[in-house]
Amino acid sequence: MADAEPWKTVKIPPIVQELATGVQEPPSRYVIAEHNRPAVAGSEMPDPIPIVDLSRLSDNCADEVAKLRSALENWGLFLAVGHGMEPSFLGEVMGVARDFFKLPLEEKQKYSNLVNGNEVRIEGYGNDMVVSEKQILDWCDRLYIIVEPENRRIYSLWPTQPPSFRDILSEYTVRCRKIANLFLQNLAKLLDLHEDYFVNMFDENALTYARLNYYPNCPKPDHVFGMKPHTDASVITIVFIDDNVSGLQLQKDGVWYNIPILPNALLVNVGDVMEIMS
DSSP: OOOOOOEEOSOOOOOHHHHGGGOSSOOGGGOOOGGGHHHHHOBOOSSOOOEEEHHHHHTTOHHHHHHHHHHHHHTSEEEEESOSOOHHHHHHHHHHHHHHHHSOHHHHGGGBSEETTTEEOSSEEEOOOOOOTTOOOOSOEEEEEEEESGGGOOGGGSOOSSTTHHHHHHHHHHHHHHHHHHHHHHHHHHTTSOTTHHHHHSOTTOOEEEEEEEOOOOSSGGGSOSSOSOOOOSSEEEEEOOTTOOOOEEEETTEEEEOOOOTTOEEEEEOHHHHHHO
16 A cells, blocks of 8 residues: 655654653753643642443443443543453553564654654654644654554564564554443443444445554743644544653543553543544
8 A cells, every 4th residue: 555645744853752851851843832731730629530340341331331421421531441452461461562663763763754854644653743834843753654454564664673563562452342342332322323334334435543652851840832732634643642741631521630550550532533423
Protein backbone atom coordinates (compact mmCIF):
# COMPACT_ATOMS: atom_id res chain seq x y z
CA MET A 1 0.00 0.00 0.00
CA ALA A 2 1.20 3.55 -0.71
CA ASP A 3 1.96 5.86 2.18
CA ALA A 4 -0.74 8.29 3.27
CA GLU A 5 -0.71 11.66 1.50
CA PRO A 6 1.76 13.93 3.35
CA TRP A 7 1.06 17.53 4.37
CA LYS A 8 3.42 20.44 4.18
CA THR A 9 4.35 21.83 7.57
CA VAL A 10 5.35 25.34 8.61
CA LYS A 11 8.41 24.18 10.51
CA ILE A 12 9.79 20.80 11.49
CA PRO A 13 9.91 20.68 15.31
CA PRO A 14 12.86 18.94 16.96
CA ILE A 15 12.56 15.54 18.57
CA VAL A 16 11.66 16.48 22.15
CA GLN A 17 13.58 13.55 23.63
CA GLU A 18 16.77 14.94 22.10
CA LEU A 19 15.92 18.55 22.91
CA ALA A 20 15.26 17.76 26.58
CA THR A 21 18.80 16.50 27.17
CA GLY A 22 20.38 19.90 26.55
CA VAL A 23 18.07 22.61 27.92
CA GLN A 24 17.67 24.18 31.35
CA GLU A 25 14.16 25.37 30.56
CA PRO A 26 11.71 24.65 27.74
CA PRO A 27 12.06 26.82 24.62
CA SER A 28 9.39 29.49 24.15
CA ARG A 29 7.59 27.46 21.45
CA TYR A 30 6.59 24.96 24.14
CA VAL A 31 5.68 27.38 26.95
CA ILE A 32 1.96 27.84 27.57
CA ALA A 33 0.35 31.11 28.65
CA GLU A 34 0.29 31.78 32.39
CA HIS A 35 -3.50 31.71 32.58
CA ASN A 36 -3.43 28.09 31.34
CA ARG A 37 -0.90 26.87 33.90
CA PRO A 38 -3.38 26.09 36.70
CA ALA A 39 -4.94 23.58 34.31
CA VAL A 40 -1.59 21.79 34.06
CA ALA A 41 -1.55 21.20 37.82
CA GLY A 42 -5.14 19.92 37.71
CA SER A 43 -7.54 19.24 40.56
CA GLU A 44 -8.27 16.09 42.47
CA MET A 45 -11.43 14.23 41.54
CA PRO A 46 -14.51 15.13 43.62
CA ASP A 47 -15.75 11.59 42.97
CA PRO A 48 -13.84 8.47 41.90
CA ILE A 49 -13.52 7.70 38.20
CA PRO A 50 -16.03 4.94 37.40
CA ILE A 51 -14.52 1.45 37.33
CA VAL A 52 -16.26 -1.15 35.17
CA ASP A 53 -15.44 -4.86 35.38
CA LEU A 54 -15.64 -6.10 31.80
CA SER A 55 -15.80 -9.76 32.83
CA ARG A 56 -19.00 -9.02 34.79
CA LEU A 57 -20.28 -6.86 31.95
CA SER A 58 -19.73 -9.79 29.58
CA ASP A 59 -21.89 -11.91 31.90
CA ASN A 60 -24.69 -9.32 31.67
CA CYS A 61 -24.38 -8.40 35.34
CA ALA A 62 -27.06 -5.78 36.02
CA ASP A 63 -24.90 -3.89 38.52
CA GLU A 64 -22.07 -3.59 36.01
CA VAL A 65 -24.43 -2.45 33.25
CA ALA A 66 -25.71 0.24 35.62
CA LYS A 67 -22.12 1.33 36.32
CA LEU A 68 -21.47 1.61 32.59
CA ARG A 69 -24.60 3.69 32.06
CA SER A 70 -23.66 6.04 34.89
CA ALA A 71 -20.09 6.36 33.62
CA LEU A 72 -21.21 7.26 30.11
CA GLU A 73 -23.91 9.69 31.22
CA ASN A 74 -21.74 11.51 33.76
CA TRP A 75 -18.14 11.15 32.56
CA GLY A 76 -17.90 9.84 29.01
CA LEU A 77 -15.15 7.47 30.10
CA PHE A 78 -14.33 4.75 32.62
CA LEU A 79 -11.50 2.60 33.91
CA ALA A 80 -11.83 -0.97 32.66
CA VAL A 81 -10.74 -3.93 34.78
CA GLY A 82 -11.43 -7.61 34.21
CA HIS A 83 -10.48 -7.08 30.56
CA GLY A 84 -8.59 -10.35 30.21
CA MET A 85 -5.12 -8.89 29.62
CA GLU A 86 -2.75 -10.42 32.13
CA PRO A 87 -0.40 -8.08 34.02
CA SER A 88 2.54 -9.95 32.48
CA PHE A 89 1.23 -9.25 28.96
CA LEU A 90 0.58 -5.58 29.73
CA GLY A 91 4.13 -5.46 31.07
CA GLU A 92 5.35 -6.71 27.69
CA VAL A 93 3.28 -4.08 25.87
CA MET A 94 4.71 -1.28 27.97
CA GLY A 95 8.16 -2.84 27.76
CA VAL A 96 8.38 -2.78 23.96
CA ALA A 97 7.10 0.79 23.92
CA ARG A 98 9.73 1.92 26.39
CA ASP A 99 12.45 -0.02 24.58
CA PHE A 100 11.55 1.62 21.27
CA PHE A 101 11.95 5.12 22.67
CA LYS A 102 15.27 4.10 24.26
CA LEU A 103 16.71 3.29 20.83
CA PRO A 104 19.29 5.62 19.27
CA LEU A 105 17.73 8.49 17.33
CA GLU A 106 19.13 7.14 14.05
CA GLU A 107 17.24 3.86 14.56
CA LYS A 108 13.96 5.56 15.46
CA GLN A 109 14.20 7.90 12.49
CA LYS A 110 13.99 4.91 10.16
CA TYR A 111 10.26 5.18 10.90
CA SER A 112 10.04 8.97 10.62
CA ASN A 113 6.80 10.72 9.73
CA LEU A 114 8.76 13.15 7.55
CA VAL A 115 8.66 12.90 3.76
CA ASN A 116 11.14 14.78 1.55
CA GLY A 117 12.41 16.63 4.59
CA ASN A 118 9.58 19.17 4.80
CA GLU A 119 6.33 17.22 4.67
CA VAL A 120 4.61 15.35 7.47
CA ARG A 121 2.41 12.28 7.11
CA ILE A 122 0.01 11.12 9.81
CA GLU A 123 1.83 7.86 10.43
CA GLY A 124 5.33 7.38 11.71
CA TYR A 125 7.71 8.54 14.42
CA GLY A 126 8.18 12.18 15.33
CA ASN A 127 5.85 15.02 16.29
CA ASP A 128 2.46 16.26 15.24
CA MET A 129 2.21 18.64 12.31
CA VAL A 130 2.97 22.34 12.84
CA VAL A 131 0.49 24.49 10.92
CA SER A 132 1.09 27.91 12.48
CA GLU A 133 4.10 29.92 13.65
CA LYS A 134 2.09 30.72 16.80
CA GLN A 135 1.30 27.08 17.57
CA ILE A 136 2.39 25.98 21.05
CA LEU A 137 4.20 22.67 20.65
CA ASP A 138 3.59 19.55 22.72
CA TRP A 139 6.36 18.26 24.99
CA CYS A 140 5.95 14.84 23.46
CA ASP A 141 7.27 12.48 20.80
CA ARG A 142 5.06 9.81 19.33
CA LEU A 143 4.84 6.76 17.09
CA TYR A 144 1.53 6.65 15.22
CA ILE A 145 0.59 3.71 12.99
CA ILE A 146 -2.43 1.96 11.50
CA VAL A 147 -2.96 -1.44 13.14
CA GLU A 148 -6.33 -2.43 11.63
CA PRO A 149 -7.22 -3.66 9.08
CA GLU A 150 -4.07 -5.65 8.48
CA ASN A 151 -4.05 -4.89 4.75
CA ARG A 152 -3.72 -1.17 5.57
CA ARG A 153 -0.63 -1.59 7.72
CA ILE A 154 2.49 0.12 6.41
CA TYR A 155 5.08 -2.27 7.78
CA SER A 156 7.95 -0.01 6.79
CA LEU A 157 6.76 2.19 9.68
CA TRP A 158 6.46 -0.71 12.15
CA PRO A 159 9.65 -0.95 14.23
CA THR A 160 11.71 -4.12 13.97
CA GLN A 161 13.44 -3.24 17.23
CA PRO A 162 12.83 -4.43 19.84
CA PRO A 163 12.36 -7.75 18.00
CA SER A 164 9.05 -8.58 19.71
CA PHE A 165 7.48 -5.18 18.98
CA ARG A 166 5.36 -6.22 16.01
CA ASP A 167 4.04 -9.45 17.51
CA ILE A 168 3.14 -7.83 20.82
CA LEU A 169 1.42 -4.84 19.22
CA SER A 170 -0.53 -7.17 16.93
CA GLU A 171 -1.71 -9.24 19.90
CA TYR A 172 -2.59 -6.12 21.87
CA THR A 173 -4.65 -4.91 18.91
CA VAL A 174 -6.63 -8.16 18.80
CA ARG A 175 -7.38 -7.94 22.50
CA CYS A 176 -8.39 -4.30 22.30
CA ARG A 177 -10.77 -5.16 19.47
CA LYS A 178 -12.58 -7.57 21.80
CA ILE A 179 -12.90 -4.82 24.41
CA ALA A 180 -14.18 -2.38 21.80
CA ASN A 181 -16.79 -4.83 20.54
CA LEU A 182 -18.00 -5.61 24.07
CA PHE A 183 -18.33 -1.90 24.78
CA LEU A 184 -20.17 -1.22 21.51
CA GLN A 185 -22.59 -4.09 22.13
CA ASN A 186 -23.44 -2.87 25.61
CA LEU A 187 -23.78 0.72 24.47
CA ALA A 188 -26.25 -0.41 21.80
CA LYS A 189 -28.30 -2.27 24.41
CA LEU A 190 -28.33 0.80 26.67
CA LEU A 191 -29.82 2.71 23.73
CA ASP A 192 -32.44 -0.04 23.13
CA LEU A 193 -30.80 -1.06 19.87
CA HIS A 194 -29.79 -4.51 18.65
CA GLU A 195 -26.54 -5.38 20.39
CA ASP A 196 -24.60 -5.59 17.12
CA TYR A 197 -25.94 -2.28 15.80
CA PHE A 198 -22.66 -0.42 16.24
CA VAL A 199 -20.38 -3.44 15.76
CA ASN A 200 -21.85 -4.02 12.30
CA MET A 201 -21.19 -0.40 11.36
CA PHE A 202 -17.47 -0.84 11.89
CA ASP A 203 -16.62 -3.82 9.72
CA GLU A 204 -13.25 -5.24 8.75
CA ASN A 205 -12.42 -2.04 6.85
CA ALA A 206 -12.71 0.25 9.87
CA LEU A 207 -9.41 1.92 10.75
CA THR A 208 -7.73 1.48 14.11
CA TYR A 209 -4.63 3.49 14.99
CA ALA A 210 -2.07 2.89 17.71
CA ARG A 211 -0.37 5.94 19.18
CA LEU A 212 2.60 5.52 21.51
CA ASN A 213 3.45 8.74 23.33
CA TYR A 214 6.74 9.53 25.06
CA TYR A 215 6.95 12.48 27.45
CA PRO A 216 10.60 13.32 28.26
CA ASN A 217 11.47 14.86 31.61
CA CYS A 218 10.94 18.62 31.46
CA PRO A 219 12.85 21.14 33.61
CA LYS A 220 9.59 23.10 34.11
CA PRO A 221 6.76 20.60 33.66
CA ASP A 222 4.14 23.09 34.88
CA HIS A 223 4.99 25.37 31.94
CA VAL A 224 4.23 22.91 29.11
CA PHE A 225 1.55 20.60 27.81
CA GLY A 226 2.60 17.00 27.24
CA MET A 227 -0.33 16.98 24.86
CA LYS A 228 -2.52 20.03 24.36
CA PRO A 229 -6.21 19.92 25.40
CA HIS A 230 -8.21 17.98 22.83
CA THR A 231 -11.08 15.62 22.20
CA ASP A 232 -10.55 12.25 20.53
CA ALA A 233 -11.79 12.21 16.93
CA SER A 234 -12.60 8.51 17.17
CA VAL A 235 -15.37 6.07 18.00
CA ILE A 236 -13.64 5.04 21.19
CA THR A 237 -10.10 5.31 22.52
CA ILE A 238 -8.52 2.67 24.73
CA VAL A 239 -5.63 4.07 26.75
CA PHE A 240 -2.99 2.01 28.54
CA ILE A 241 -1.29 4.34 31.02
CA ASP A 242 2.27 3.87 32.24
CA ASP A 243 2.05 3.26 36.00
CA ASN A 244 5.08 5.53 36.47
CA VAL A 245 3.77 8.51 34.49
CA SER A 246 0.98 10.67 35.87
CA GLY A 247 -0.50 13.71 34.17
CA LEU A 248 -3.52 12.45 32.21
CA GLN A 249 -6.47 14.77 32.81
CA LEU A 250 -10.09 15.23 31.82
CA GLN A 251 -12.25 18.31 31.79
CA LYS A 252 -15.64 18.20 33.49
CA ASP A 253 -17.86 21.21 34.10
CA GLY A 254 -15.01 23.51 33.12
CA VAL A 255 -12.52 22.04 35.61
CA TRP A 256 -9.47 19.93 34.75
CA TYR A 257 -9.15 16.85 36.94
CA ASN A 258 -6.21 14.47 37.34
CA ILE A 259 -7.05 10.90 36.39
CA PRO A 260 -5.64 8.55 39.04
CA ILE A 261 -3.50 5.63 37.97
CA LEU A 262 -4.99 2.19 38.58
CA PRO A 263 -2.37 -0.48 37.81
CA ASN A 264 -3.29 -2.79 34.93
CA ALA A 265 -6.55 -0.95 34.20
CA LEU A 266 -7.37 0.47 30.77
CA LEU A 267 -9.05 3.82 30.26
CA VAL A 268 -11.95 3.66 27.80
CA ASN A 269 -12.94 7.06 26.40
CA VAL A 270 -15.92 7.81 24.17
CA GLY A 271 -14.73 9.68 21.07
CA ASP A 272 -16.36 12.44 19.06
CA VAL A 273 -17.71 10.06 16.42
CA MET A 274 -19.58 7.92 18.94
CA GLU A 275 -20.87 10.99 20.78
CA ILE A 276 -22.43 12.18 17.52
CA MET A 277 -23.79 8.74 16.64
CA SER A 278 -25.35 8.10 20.04
